[in-house]
Structure formats: structure tokens, C-alpha cells
Amino acid sequence: MKRVLLFIALSSVPLLALCLSYSASATALSGLSILSDSVADYAISPVLHLSGLSFSYHRPFSVPGINVFSLHNAIEKRDLHIALGSSYLHHQDYSSHHPYLNLNYCAQGISLGATGHLLYDAIQDSDAEYSFSYDLGLGYEYQDFAAELKMLRLTHDEEEVSLSIMGYLGPDLRAALGYFHSKNYQDNFRVGVNTELNQFLSIYGSWQNEDSRFGLGFKVSVESWSLIYAVRTHPKLDASHAISLELAW
Numbered sequence: 001m002k003r004v005l006l007f008i009a010l011s012s013v014p015l016l017a018l019c020l021s022y023s024a025s026a027t028a029l030s031g032l033s034i035l036s037d038s039v040a041d042y043a044i045s046p047v048l049h050l051s052g053l054s055f056s057y058h059r060p061f062s063v064p065g066i067n068v069f070s071l072h073n074a075i076e077k078r079d080l081h082i083a084l085g086s087s088y089l090h091h092q093d094y095s096s097h098h099p100y101l102n103l104n105y106c107a108q109g110i111s112l113g114a115t116g117h118l119l120y121d122a123i124q125d126s127d128a129e130y131s132f133s134y135d136l137g138l139g140y141e142y143q144d145f146a147a148e149l150k151m152l153r154l155t156h157d158e159e160e161v162s163l164s165i166m167g168y169l170g171p172d173l174r175a176a177l178g179y180f181h182s183k184n185y186q187d188n189f190r191v192g193v194n195t196e197l198n199q200f201l202s203i204y205g206s207w208q209n210e211d212s213r214f215g216l217g218f219k220v221s222v223e224s225w226s227l228i229y230a231v232r233t234h235p236k237l238d239a240s241h242a243i244s245l246e247l248a249w
Helices: 002-011 024-028 039-043
Strands: 052-059 067-077 080-091 094-107 110-123 129-142 145-154 160-170 173-182 188-196 201-208 213-222 225-232 240-248
Touching: 024 039, 024 201, 024 213, 024 225, 024 240, 039 052, 039 067, 039 080, 039 094, 039 240, 094 129
Parallel strands: none
Antiparallel strands: 052 067, 052 240, 067 080, 080 094, 094 110, 110 129, 129 145, 145 160, 160 173, 173 188, 188 201, 201 213, 213 225, 225 240
């Protein structure tokens, strides 16, 4: 945590210690992964059922000089899903790498998953440090209803527990409500929607109450390829932006 505080002082921006929502879909949906259709969100959900490849770029709070790149890949073997990926945050005085590995199993609508995370960070002219954490998740899906319980970053200072439910408000409109409890931050509720306007264009939207923030994203799809752009507001800082290029299989 001291290293993160030093990074904050260097960049003069109050970033959260472990901002894992680097993908465009997670940015647009405020971390409501139950609505996600992006393999990049295995970083924040142990129980996704997706396979494909994703490359993302994220600019937190529009701060010049801070860039986050991430690469994610997931494959499916019958009822077993395996995902791995990594993100890299670069600043002239600070850098961090965040690789992870996920395994999850789904049968009869019930999903169980676990993810292991390694965080490697270094401040200029000082030794690098390592830390480990893991996620656990339980999911359930039946017809037009789904629920997701996530315990993220266990054993880390940024531990978070969330419960989300999702339902269909129309043939191509999904909505979700989630409650998020964090060890060091204020609890909050989040709502989100994911709607497919046509075969080429989808829209994401979200809102959380504490701190009050909005997310908005657009997904353009052509066959198996898709491009997602998202923005998420902040009550005191500039908006964060993200873009993801993805291939589904």
C-alpha cells in the first residue's frame, strides 16, 4: 500500500490501489460482469462462460502519462473454461504487471470458478514487489434469470464481495442490479443494462450511487470481431476512457 500511495503522490491523482476494470465493457458496466460479453472481464469475474481473445487500452481519469494495456484469452473444453491474461500499467515513475489464471466449471446452470492473481509493481529506482490474491465465484442461470456471487482479491487490502442479479426486460435488453461491499471503501449499489440494437451495434449503460458515477459504452460487431468504446465518469476527476478489440470463437 505504501508503494501505491507513493505512486499517487507522484502522479497527483487519487487512483484506487487495484483498479482491475480495465476493459471497455467493465468500464461501461461499472464492473457488473453479470452483463458482460467480453473475455477481458475474467479479470473481475471467476464465472464467465466466454471464449475468445481481447486487447484493451485504458486511460484512467484521462491522466496524461498513465496508460494501461491488457491482453486476455479464454478457451472452452466442454463444461470447463480456462482463461488467462495480463495487464500492464505504465507511468514514467511507476509500472505494474497483473497476470492472472482462471478456471471455472459450469453444469446444470450452476457455475463455480477461481482465479489466481499476481501483482508485480515497481517504482522508479526502487526494488520491485510481488503480491498474490485470488477470486472465488458462484453463478446460477435459469432461463431469463441469472445471479452471481463474487469474492475478489481475497487476502489483499482491496478485498471486495459483490452479489448481482440479472433479468431480461425484453428480447434484446438485459438489466442487472448489484451490491458491492469493499473492505476499505464505501458500500454501493450499481445498476446496468446491455441492449443489442441490431446485429452490428450494442449499447451498455450503468450507474452507481457511491460515489455517483455513470458508465456508457458502444459495441460494433462484424461477424466474430467487435470493437468496444466506453467512458465512465467520476464526481471529482475527469472521465476514464477504454477501448477493446475482441475476437470471439
